[in-house]
Every structure is written in C-alpha cells, then in structure tokens.
Amino acid sequence: MSDSPQWAVHRFFVFLRFYVAITPQSAEELWQMMNRFEQRPRSGSGPTHWYRFAGEFHLTEIREDRSGEWHADGKLPEGVDPSAVVVIPPVKPIPTVLDNLMEILHQVPANAPHREQTTEMMQTIAELGTPESAATLARNIQMRLKEIxxxxxxxxxxxxxxxxxxxxxxxxxxxxxxxxxxxxLMVREFIRTVAWVNPQACSGILSDAVMMKVSEIGGVATLMLQACWNGGLGEQLRQALDWLRGQGDKAIETARMGMYPEGEPELQLEIYYGSLLKAMPYLLAAAKGYYQLSVMPNLSEDDREAFAHKYGTADEKAVRVLTALYFAVLDVDGSRLAEQRGFVQSLLKIDRKKAEGLVTELVDLQFFYPPAYKALLMGDEETGTGGALQH
Incomplete structure (x- = not known):
C-alpha cells in the first residue's frame, strides 16, 4: 500500500498538518531538533537517562518505557550525578518538512488531470513560510475591513x-x-464581545487597528487588545479569551471522543488529526491573549497569576497537539506504534497493572494517540484499529 495514490495522499496531509499547525518555522525547528534527539548517543545505565543539547541549558529526562519529560530549569533531581547527563552533539540536518511535502507533490505525473492545481499548491506551500506571505494576508484582510x-x-x-x-x-x-x-479569531472575538457592551467603541477600536501597518494578522489583534484594555474593557477581553480556550478544549474533546469508521485506519487518522489541527488556532489565540494580559502594567498580583496560569494551561495544550502532529509524521508508517505495542505485550506477561499504566501514558500524554489505541496496544484486535499497524 505504501506505493498507492491513497498512501501518498495520506502521507502528504500528515506532513502538511504538522507544517501549518503553528508556523512552518516552528515545525522545521522541532523537526530538526527531534531528529537530533533521535540520534542521541545511547549511553548510560539505569531506568532513566538524562540528556542535554550541546550549548543549551534545559534537560530532557527519558525513562525506560521511552516516555520523556522536558526540564526547562535545567536542574537535576537530588541524587543524580551530573556526569550522567549525556550531551547531544550537533548532527547533519535531514530533509526539511517542506522538502518532504515537495517530494510527494513532485510525484504527481505531469499529465495528471489535476496537475495545474498541484503546481499551484506547491507554490502556495513554499511561500507560506515567508514574511511576505503573512504580511500580504494581513494587508488583504485590513483592506477588506476598510471597505466594509x-x-x-x-x-x-x-x-x-x-x-x-x-x-x-x-x-x-x-x-x-x-x-x-x-x-x-482573536480579532473576531474581541470585536464580538465588546460589541455586546458598546457597538460604537467596537467599531472605533477595529477601525483604528486596521489602519496600522502590521507584519501579520496577529498584530491587529495585539493592537486591539491593548486598546480594549486601556479603554477599561478588560472583562470583555477575559470573556473572549475564555471562550476561545473553551472552543480549543471542545475541539480536542471532539477529536478524542469522536466516532471513527472501522476498518479504514488512514481515514480514522485523517479525521482524528484533522480535528486536533482545528483546535490549535483556538489554543494559540487564548495563550497569546492571556500572556499579553499577564504582562500588562498595573495588574493586581491575583490577576497576574490568574492570567499567567491560564496562559500556561493553553500553551501546554497547544504543545501537546503539536507534539501529537509531530509523532503522526514520525510514525506515518505505523512502525513506532507497532514497537510500542510489542513493548506493552511483553510487559503484560510480567505486570498487567504496569502495562495498563504505560498504555495510558502513551495514549493520553506522550503520543496523544486516538483513545481507541489503548485497546490496540493491549492486544484487543476487536477494536477495528488493528489495520493502523499495517500500511
């Protein structure tokens, strides 16, 4: 199946979702960083290994079951010998995410019925990571708003x-x-929430914001947030951001609890990861807004802590979604899932409770697989997901 057109389409969209989830730049940086980590030296002993990239401060903890945790403070737990930390040296970069996307699109025959659309798609995707593309989009939206x-x-x-x-x-x-x-989404919700209180103020704030030159549409949202806050509309900002975060949470829940067709593993994954992608803009909007509010001047300590906490939870969920989309690329052929299933099956023979705990961690935390994969990892072939291991 790996040579079929359906497989090529599946692989393309797996890469594309990861590429666009935040920005192409963030995807490429994570892609190269994780490749470097995957090629880390296999040294040390014991159930837990500690790693640090050469020239960097933070630490990564990897446990025996291959689950991991990032330690931004760079501090080792008491009792861990600093000499046990393995330094990961630079490695040769691998083909970029964009390289992979272009490679798939280049396989479309020149005489294919939709070759013209394919060529257009190649150009669009290649330009998406440029500052000019973001600025053009922002300028076009501002111009349309001026005409309304x-x-x-x-x-x-x-x-x-x-x-x-x-x-x-x-x-x-x-x-x-x-x-x-x-x-x-931030612009939309700020305007909608403020309009409930003062439609005139709403229009005035937006009119001022669209007159300013910005490098991306998020710049309009930032200008509006500052204007609303200075205008005493902090409660409306809070409501708008809470709603955005709630929509992100709802999109994740829909993806996690969704009903997926049995016997069509690629379609299952397309629906699941597509739903996760839909959650990302809401989470990014909420995180950015909460962060900006948390650094506003003259905040009470309670408000500052509340905004900082909400920023942290929204950002954590966005990171989890991005990580899930990354692992979908890394495991596009299902080989890593099969490896994890084998590990779980071996552990089941020794300690079922530990195996169940590992499955929960793999599905809900580390890889953020569809929940149906819990039964798959435990060896239940009646879930309809068994084909996900075979492409």
Missing part, C-alpha cells in the same frame, strides 16, 4: 465568514498558518 461599513454587525459578519473559512478549509489546505487563524 463602519458598523459592528457588518464587521462581525465579515470576520465570522473569513475566520470560519480559514479554520475549516484553508488551514487544512496549507493556505494559511495556525498563527494566522489564531490572530483573526
């Missing part, structure tokens, strides 16, 4: 139409970045 009557209802209707199209179609097609959609 300075009435809150009209502005909100336009923002709803554009943001929904970006969220449901253009993000999944590689035409926009997750951070672009996040910025527009």
């Amino acid at each position: 009557p300075n009435v809150a209802e009209e502005q909100i209707r336009f923002l709803e139409q554009v943001s929904e199209r970006m969220l449901r179609a253009e993000l999944h097609e590689g035409r926009v970045r997750g951070t672009d959609v996040a910025g527009l």
